Amino acid sequence: MISMNKVSKHFGTFQVLTDCTTQVHKGEVIVVCGPSGSGKSTLIKCVNGLEPFQSGEIIVNGVSVGDPKTNLSKLRSTVGMVFQNFELFPHMKIIDNLCIAQVKVLGRSLEQAREKGSKLLERVGLREQAEKFPGQLSGGQQQRVAIARALAMDPICMLFDEPTSALDPEMVNEVLDVMTELAQEGMTMMCVTHEMGFARRVASRVIFMDQGRIVEDDSKEAFFQNPRSERAQQFLAKILHH
Amino acid sequence: MHEFDWSSIPNALPFLWDGMKISLEITLSAVVFGIVWGTLLALMRLSSVSVLSWFAAAYVNLFRAVPLVMVLLWFFLIVPHLLERLFGLPPGSDVRLASAIAGFALFEAAYYSEIIRAGIQSVPKGQMAAASALGMTYGQSMRLVVLPQAFRNMVPLLLTQGIILFQDTSLVYVSALADFFGAAYKVGDRDGRLVELLLFAGVVYFIICFAASRLVRHFQNRLKTA
Numbered sequence: 190m191i192s193m194n195k196v197s198k199h200f201g202t203f204q205v206l207t208d209c210t211t212q213v214h215k216g217e218v219i220v221v222c223g224p225s226g227s228g229k230s231t232l233i234k235c236v237n238g239l240e241p242f243q244s245g246e247i248i249v250n251g252v253s254v255g256d257p258k259t260n261l262s263k264l265r266s267t268v269g270m271v272f273q274n275f276e277l278f279p280h281m282k283i284i285d286n287l288c289i290a291q292v293k294v295l296g297r298s299l300e301q302a303r304e305k306g307s308k309l310l311e312r313v314g315l316r317e318q319a320e321k322f323p324g325q326l327s328g329g330q331q332q333r334v335a336i337a338r339a340l341a342m343d344p345i346c347m348l349f350d351e352p353t354s355a356l357d358p359e360m361v362n363e364v365l366d367v368m369t370e371l372a373q374e375g376m377t378m379m380c381v382t383h384e385m386g387f388a389r390r391v392a393s394r395v396i397f398m399d400q401g402r403i404v405e406d407d408s409k410e411a412f413f414q415n416p417r418s419e420r421a422q423q424f425l426a427k428i429l430h431h
Numbered sequence: 432m433h434e435f436d437w438s439s440i441p442n443a444l445p446f447l448w449d450g451m452k453i454s455l456e457i458t459l460s461a462v463v464f465g466i467v468w469g470t471l472l473a474l475m476r477l478s479s480v481s482v483l484s485w486f487a488a489a490y491v492n493l494f495r496a497v498p499l500v501m502v503l504l505w506f507f508l509i510v511p512h513l514l515e516r517l518f519g520l521p522p523g524s525d526v527r528l529a530s531a532i533a534g535f536a537l538f539e540a541a542y543y544s545e546i547i548r549a550g551i552q553s554v555p556k557g558q559m560a561a562a563s564a565l566g567m568t569y570g571q572s573m574r575l576v577v578l579p580q581a582f583r584n585m586v587p588l589l590l591t592q593g594i595i596l597f598q599d600t601s602l603v604y605v606s607a608l609a610d611f612f613g614a615a616y617k618v619g620d621r622d623g624r625l626v627e628l629l630l631f632a633g634v635v636y637f638i639i640c641f642a643a644s645r646l647v648r649h650f651q652n653r654l655k656t657a
Contacts, residue, residue, distance in 0.1 A: 239560055266566025276561035280579050289575060290565035342565060 190215045190346055190377050191236060196245035198231060205231050206242065207401045213346070213379060218372045220388040220409075221381045223398035224424060229381045230273075232398065233348045236379065237261075237268045250345055266294045269339030269347040273355050275331040277323035283310070283334055284319040287341045295342065302341070309337035313367050329360030333367055346377035353384060385428060389413065397421045439622040440631055443614075450614025451635075457532055457610065458597045464536035465596075466589065469543025474573070476548055487544065494541035500602050506534035507606035527608045539596055546588050550581035587651045594643050598636060611635070 191213040198206040206228050213219050221229045234240040235247060238254045238261045247254040252264050277286050287306035291297045297305070310316045313333040315326075323331055332352055339347060349368065353361045365387050372378055372391040382388070388395055388409060395412040397405035399420045405412060416422050440447075475487035494502070510530040515521075554577050562572035582589075601612035609617060612632055619628030 237564060239564060262563070262566050262568045265564055268564075270561075270564040272557055272561060272564075274555075274557055276555075276557040278558065278561075278576055278580075280583060290562075290567060293571055293575065294566040338565070 190217075190250060191379070192246075192248045193232075193236075194246045194248075196232070196235060196242050196247060198235065198240065198242040205401050206235070209245070209398075209401075209403050211396060211403060211406050213377060215377055216375045217393040218376075218378045218391050219380070219394050219396060220392040221379065221396045221398060222383060222385075222388070222424070223404075227398040228401040229398050230350050233350055233379050233381055236348055237265045237270060239265075239270075262294070266290070266342055267345050269342060269344035271332070271335050271339055271347065271349045271352045273351040275323070275328070275335045275355070277331055277335055277338070279323050281322075282319070283315070283321055283323065283326070286323065286334060287338050290338075291341050305341055306337070309340050310334070313337045314363075327360060328356045329363045332356065332360075332364045336364075336367055336371075340371075346379070347371065349378065349380040349382065351381050351383075353382065383428060385413075385425075397424065399424075435627055436624060437627055437631075439618060439624050440627065443618040443628075446609075446618065447611065447614050450609050450611040453528065453609065454597065454600045454611040456528070457535055457600045457603065458593065460532045461535035461539050461596055461600075462589075462593045464532075465539035465543045466547075468536065468540035470547050470578070472540060472544035473547040473551060476544065477551060491541045491544055494538050495545075499538055499599055500605060502538045503531065503534045503602055504605055506530040510534075527603075527606050531603045531606060531608055535596065535600070539592070542592055543589070546585055546592060547581065550585035550588075551577060553584050554580045583654070586654065587647050590647045590650065591644065594640050594647070597643075598640060601636075 193209055193211050196206055196209040197204070209228075209232055211219075221233065223229050231240050235242050236249060236254065238259075242255060245255075249264060249268060252259055254261070254264065277283075278289070281289065284303060284306050287309060288299065288302035291302035291305065292299055307316060307319065310319055313336060315330055315333055315337070318326060318330065318334070323334070326334065336347075336352075352368070353364050356364065361384070365384060368378070368380070368387065369391050380387075392409045395405070395407060395409050396403055397412065397416070397418070397420075399418075404418045405416060405421050407417075412421070413425070416425060472487045472490060475483040476491070478484050478487075507527065507530055510533060511526045514526050514529070558576055558580065559572055562576040563569075567575065600610055603610050604613040604616060607613070615628045615632035616625070619625035622628075
């Protein structure tokens with residue numbers, strides 16, 4: 190479904206990603222973790238072309254992301270993305286947040302879009318909030334809406350960029366629950382997250398990054414039980430301490 | 432001590448009102464055209480195509496570096512001739528209003544574009560990313576997501592600029608166009624009551640602009656609470 194081959198990226202002389210290679214198969218849930226500044230967010234933003242990269246190749250569902258001839262908008266409409274800061278459109282009601290791209294990008298009728306939107310809101314437990322504006326919702330609720338908004342496009346896979354990092358602790362679980370459910374339904378997912386409990390529960394594989402390189406790319410059992418690199422051991426020791 | 436004599440004002444009111452209509456017409460058209468053209472300039476300025484951003488930067492810097500009254504005079508002196516040639520109008524057709532509106536619109540667009548550029552930049556970058564991630568094109572993301580938020584943030588500034596523009600319309604007197612100020616000047620000149628008429632005009636400008644800026648403040652407060 191997603192295949193990366195020797196992807197490298199630099200800002201000026203600063204190397205952000207170096208030779209990143211991995212595969213994500215249909216139905217897999219990949220958790221990407223690593224210390225801050227290790228390039229994890231940049232890596233998944235390369236998958237839908239939000240971040241350009243200078244060399245290497247990313248193929249999503251048979252389409253090359255880096256190819257200048259690729260219609261990126263069309264590709265992105267098939268790849269859902271959830272951001273750290275939710276990025277709901279604050280000038281639109283919740284239901285309109287869910288409908289706008291369905292109507293303008295996929296060409297669905299407003300009626301179809303609203304029906305789909307309501308169903309998804311129901312699914313994330315926020316049906317009553319449809320007519321409110323994003324500013325009236327809590328962070329956890331907003332992030333659930335953002336997930337519903339991405340799902341409304343019927344994506345073939347979902348990218349999560351630290352979806353719980355901006356949330357108050359008591360709201361983290363409501364978002365993780367939605368993501369867990371999604372994973373169990375077989376959605377192909379790539380999640381940048383520090384939530385190791387989530388990784389243990391649903392990940393098929395864990396990718397560990399450090400200084401722009403993929404240092405480990407292994408099954409979650411192997412990663413948690415005996416990480417090979419020293420860097421990953423240190424990271425796990427720190428993060429699992431609490 | 433000057434003896435005030437206000438008696439020429441009541442009879443002149445219909446004439447002054449005609450002048451006010453011209454002032455308002457120039458203001459409104461220049462605000463509308465200025466915002467539309469200013470938005471395009473702002474988008475060009477922010478564009479990654481260097482020819483476009485260079486052109487927009489040059490345009491803005493040029494118009495912000497020359498006095499408005501000069502721009503108006505150029506338009507008054509040159510544009511009517513051009514229009515006569517282009518459209519084969521008989522010489523001496525009155526295109527003063529059209530050329531004044533064009534002059535104001537092009538001049539104000541330079542100021543509006545800077546306000547709008549700041550407005551666009553005030554919208555968090557993630558909004559553009561989110562719109563793109565949903566498959567929207569650059570145009571759709573701008574039109575449906577970024578610009579609506581940018582304009583919402585900018586309403587007070589755009590209105591304030593409109594008030595300044597309204598005051599500046601008095602400069603069209605250089606083209607002998609009878610806007611409100613020009614009309615007041617003409618009446619005062621004719622009746623030898625220039626001081627009274629200009630005082631009256633000043634009071635009217637003050638009342639309108641003061642009321643309008645209170646209105647802007649009201650909007651601003653509503654935006655803050657929203």
